[in-house]
Amino acid sequence: MAETTRGNGEQRSGTSSTSGSASSTMAGMAGNVANQAMDMGERAAESASEAGRAAVGTMREYPIATAAIIAGVAFALGALWKSGTNNRSSSVWRNMNNYVDRFNDTVADNLPRRWRY
Numbered sequence: 001m002a003e004t005t006r007g008n009g010e011q012r013s014g015t016s017s018t019s020g021s022a023s024s025t026m027a028g029m030a031g032n033v034a035n036q037a038m039d040m041g042e043r044a045a046e047s048a049s050e051a052g053r054a055a056v057g058t059m060r061e062y063p064i065a066t067a068a069i070i071a072g073v074a075f076a077l078g079a080l081w082k083s084g085t086n087n088r089s090s091s092v093w094r095n096m097n098n099y100v101d102r103f104n105d106t107v108a109d110n111l112p113r114r115w116r117y
Contacts, residue, residue: 059066
């Protein structure tokens with residue numbers, strides 16, 4: 001039994017039957033959701049397996065077309081990747097060239113004269 005106090009000081013006794021039925025209802029719903037998720041996972045695994053078999057069959061039947069499609073997708077992804085890095089790549093090369101020039105100057109200053117080019 002649970003006792004609650006009202007604002008005017010009265011105490012009231014009651015049972016928590018509604019919370020018990022609510023929790024059993026929630027447990028039942030959770031069980032249903034878990035079963036549905038398991039079923040959906042099994043169907044997804046079956047679909048993926050069927051798609052894999054179909055893809056393997058297509059690759060064996062049309063190997064040149066498959067290679068051409070893969071090359072096209074790789075080219076498109078490379079072009080998209082490269083288009084977003086144009087500005088940064090030129091500055092990277094510029095910074096690298098500056099670093100190499102400074103390194104060469106430092107090394108040339110510290111080498112004996114006969115070892116210099």
